[in-house]
Amino acid sequence: MDNPDADEGETTTYLVADEPAALVWAANFGALEWHAWTSRTDEPHLPTYALIDIDPGTSTTWDEVLLLARLHRDALAHLDVRAAPKLTGRRGIQVWIPVAVGPDFAETRAWVERLSKTVGAVVRDLVSWRWEVRERGGQARLDYTQNAINKTLVAPYSPRASAGAPVSAPITWDELDAPWLRPDAFTVRTVLDRVEERGDPFRTVLDDDQVLPRLA
Numbered sequence: 001m002d003n004p005d006a007d008e009g010e011t012t013t014y015l016v017a018d019e020p021a022a023l024v025w026a027a028n029f030g031a032l033e034w035h036a037w038t039s040r041t042d043e044p045h046l047p048t049y050a051l052i053d054i055d056p057g058t059s060t061t062w063d064e065v066l067l068l069a070r071l072h073r074d075a076l077a078h079l080d081v082r083a084a085p086k087l088t089g090r091r092g093i094q095v096w097i098p099v100a101v102g103p104d105f106a107e108t109r110a111w112v113e114r115l116s117k118t119v120g121a122v123v124r125d126l127v128s129w130r131w132e133v134r135e136r137g138g139q140a141r142l143d144y145t146q147n148a149i150n151k152t153l154v155a156p157y158s159p160r161a162s163a164g165a166p167v168s169a170p171i172t173w174d175e176l177d178a179p180w181l182r183p184d185a186f187t188v189r190t191v192l193d194r195v196e197e198r199g200d201p202f203r204t205v206l207d208d209d210q211v212l213p214r215l216a
Contacts, residue, residue, distance in 0.1 A: 001041045003150070010150070016041060032161050035152035043101060044149060048208040050108040051153055052083075052095035052116060053146045057128065059138025062091070062183065064126050066176055068140060069093045071119045073173050079213050084205040085176060089160035089168040091183050094153055096170075098205045099212060109147035114215045116142035156202045159188050167191045170202035 006012045014037075017023055038049040054068050069085055072095055076083050083097040099108060120127040120142055128136035146153055154160070154168045166184035169191055175181055186194055 003044070005044075006150075032159055034155040034158040036155040037150070037152055038147075039105075039149065040101075045104055046101050047103070047105055047108050047147065048099055048101060049205075050097040050099050050112050050212065051146045052097070052112055053141075053143040053153060054093045054095075055141045055143050056091045057133070057136050057138040057140050060091075060126070060140045064140065065091065065093055066181070067123065068119070068126065068142070069095070069176050071122060072116070073176060075115060075119055079215075081213065082205060082210055084170050084202050085173060086156055086170045086202070087166075087168060087183060087185060088154055089158075089162065089166035089184060089186075096156075096202075096205055097212070098208045098210050100209050103212070105148050108212070109144055111212050111215065112147055113144040116144050118215075157191065165189070169194070170200070172201045 001014045001016050003010075003012055003014065015022060015026060017026065017034075037044070038047045038051060039045065040048060052072055054065055054072075056065050073085070076095070076097070081097060083095050086094045086096060088094060097112075103111075117129075120129070126140055128139035128141055130136045130141075145151070156168065156170050158168045160166050160168060162184075164184060165188040167186045167188060169186040171181070171185075
């Protein structure tokens with residue numbers, strides 16, 4: 001796919017992995033991590049997902065990451081919004097919210113910003129809204145700015161280029177409370193067994209027929 005709107009110096013041509021042969025082609029070039037766009041090739045400016053990115057700071061503990069994810073879980077449940085949490089395979093957690101084609105990235109970004117700032121207000125000591133990492137004082141950032149064209153988060157089931165080959169694996173909301181949960185809970189050696197045994201938690205957000213409710 002070509003992106004005619006790319007700025008000078010940006011990538012203009014992207015791989016559309018819509019068949020196994022495309023995955024094999026990418027593997028031959030040493031591709032390991034997959035960072036997907038959240039819009040379709042026919043409507044690149046209209047997202048089909050809104051993204052919540054819980055990005056831990058240097059002082060953020062795993063328990064605090066889980067707390068932030070649970071607060072988002074409660075907020076989304078209150079709004080009756082369908083979403084799926086996902087381990088990043090590093091230290092963070094992301095939430096993918098399916099969206100019916102219609103709103104642009106500015107609208108989904110504003111919606112996620114309103115939601116996450118409401119959540120962040122509950123635990124002000126854990127969250128910083130500063131852009132620069134060095135200005136955050138080790139606090140986490142709830143990064144709503146990822147909702148923009150050509151800004152991507154690691155895709156579901158993508159391996160990560162880290163020791164042990166962790167996988168960015170979708171989880172259920174209930175698993176946020178599981179004592180075994182950790183950032184690298186699933187690897188390339190174990191994730192397929194998990195899917196075979198438990199199914200795919202991400203299947204709940206594959207239908208993009210959801211209209212985001214207005215936030216008061």
